[in-house]
Amino acid sequence: MAALLQHPCYEEERLRRVADKLPCREVQAGTLLSVMGGPEQHSFPSIFIYGHRASGKSHVIHMLLRELELPHATVSCVECVSVALLFEQVLLSLFGCDAASLLPRSPSLSDFVRIYRQQCSHSPAVQTRYIVMEKAELLRDMDANLLPALLRLQELVQDNVTVILLSEIVWDKFRPNTGCFEPLQLHFPDYSKGELQQILAQDSHPSYSAELYSSYINILLGVFYSVCRDLRELRHLAALNFSKFCEPLEEGKVKESDTHKLWRNIEPHLKKAMQTVYLREVSSVQWEQLQQMEEKDTGAVRGLSAHAHVELPYYSKFLLIAAYLASYNPARTDKRFFVKHHGKVRKTNFLKKHEKTSNHLLGPKPFPLDRLLAIFYSVVDSRVAPTASIFSQISSLVTLQLLAQVGHDDQIDAPKYKCAVSLDFIRAISRTVNFDIVKYLYDFL
Numbered sequence: 001m002a003a004l005l006q007h008p009c010y011e012e013e014r015l016r017r018v019a020d021k022l023p024c025r026e027v028q029a030g031t032l033l034s035v036m037g038g039p040e041q042h043s044f045p046s047i048f049i050y051g052h053r054a055s056g057k058s059h060v061i062h063m064l065l066r067e068l069e070l071p072h073a074t075v076s077c078v079e080c081v082s083v084a085l086l087f088e089q090v091l092l093s094l095f096g097c098d099a100a101s102l103l104p105r106s107p108s109l110s111d112f113v114r115i116y117r118q119q120c121s122h123s124p125a126v127q128t129r130y131i132v133m134e135k136a137e138l139l140r141d142m143d144a145n146l147l148p149a150l151l152r153l154q155e156l157v158q159d160n161v162t163v164i165l166l167s168e169i170v171w172d173k174f175r176p177n178t179g180c181f182e183p184l185q186l187h188f189p190d191y192s193k194g195e196l197q198q199i200l201a202q203d204s205h206p207s208y209s210a211e212l213y214s215s216y217i218n219i220l221l222g223v224f225y226s227v228c229r230d231l232r233e234l235r236h237l238a239a240l241n242f243s244k245f246c247e248p249l250e251e252g253k254v255k256e257s258d259t260h261k262l263w264r265n266i267e268p269h270l271k272k273a274m275q276t277v278y279l280r281e282v283s284s285v286q287w288e289q290l291q292q293m294e295e296k297d298t299g300a301v302r303g304l305s306a307h308a309h310v311e312l313p314y315y316s317k318f319l320l321i322a323a324y325l326a327s328y329n330p331a332r333t334d335k336r337f338f339v340k341h342h343g344k345v346r347k348t349n350f351l352k353k354h355e356k357t358s359n360h361l362l363g364p365k366p367f368p369l370d371r372l373l374a375i376f377y378s379v380v381d382s383r384v385a386p387t388a389s390i391f392s393q394i395s396s397l398v399t400l401q402l403l404a405q406v407g408h409d410d411q412i413d414a415p416k417y418k419c420a421v422s423l424d425f426i427r428a429i430s431r432t433v434n435f436d437i438v439k440y441l442y443d444f445l
């Protein structure tokens, strides 16, 4: 495999080391290397790399630039909210802080080109300089002339410089209608299940054998692959649940070779974790950074149960519970559940026999805000005044996608919501506030 990464300008040993760090991306790395050429050779003015999230775009580029020790600047278009920051970052990385300080207060593109050329005449490029633009799709929202200029920066500054754009979006959606220089395009396809297995299995745990870890990854992918193919997300899940997987081994109940027993032990946990794949306080990107910082004390990834990890404010929990009840109970039953002295409701009337279909099978129904609040005030014991904070908590729940707002934008005065969480989830939330939700659900009477 490593044979794909070959170039007469680099030692074979070094390229092999690079290839080892780029499993399943040898083809793309090989193409890139041949476009980039040797360090002293002139390279293509701009390269456009696209592929879905976590398809290894940044990983491959940085591994190549770092391991081959090529001069480069990395700019995140998310961080650079203005072109001034972007220019500063590039000059700083390529020429040092003196060059960056030459930029005027709100620099134009021509200021940047002028300073670049000036610096370049002092220190002409011995090796190709690379400028990597992360999340390049954001460049489309910046100055209209910025993207066309970056694509042909090589010509503008007359330097051996290559701009590499990394994006999740295809080039067709970038091309300005006024036309521009066409970059060289390179696609990073999604990883297949087998490739994910191969990459994830590399993270094996120091105190367990590589085979055990590999079979663990196999189980993990068996459960999660249908809902999540994001390498970052999967890696996070793998680390999170590994200690649970090893529990029977540590207790000495099971031998490493008995994968079936291990599978039986971990499967329910993984299924549970599945409900909250994307639901947690730290995103997988942040988690990755934390991991890197904590690399010293390896192994001890704090096991966080997926449910326990959704920390909501006290009243938000009740709001969510009320929303769940409003979504799954028919409105006519509210009186029976939530009015203390509701008078006599004849049981036969209340439980209509022909209503066989479970509301849970039908899915959540939309409800208006006043019904939500009515249920909320009834389930929350202590009296709370309807304050702005209750409303802002509702909108936070919508932002967290625990509630979904339905209906049209023109119904500003009468918004309707749906509860978007599962029964297991709401039961876990209810337990934390000692509320027995099952007693209040019409389906379970």
Ligand SMILES: Nc1ncnc2c1ncn2[C@@H]1O[C@H](COP(=O)(O)OP(=O)(O)OP(=O)(O)O)[C@@H](O)[C@H]1O
Pocket: 021, 022, 023, 024, 025, 051, 052, 053, 054, 055, 056, 057, 058, 059, 060, 167, 168, 199, 231, 232, 288
């Ligand atoms: N082939 C691979 N081998 C090992 N690790 C990989 C590989 N591809 C990706 N990764 C790891 O997966 C994570 C995500 O990859 P990367 O940041 O390169 O994705 P990306 O394509 O740049 O995604 P985004 O579009 O979100 O920026 C990184 O931690 C990276 O180290």
Ligand SMILES: [Mg+2]
Pocket: 057, 058, 059, 134, 135, 166
């Ligand atoms: Mg990236």
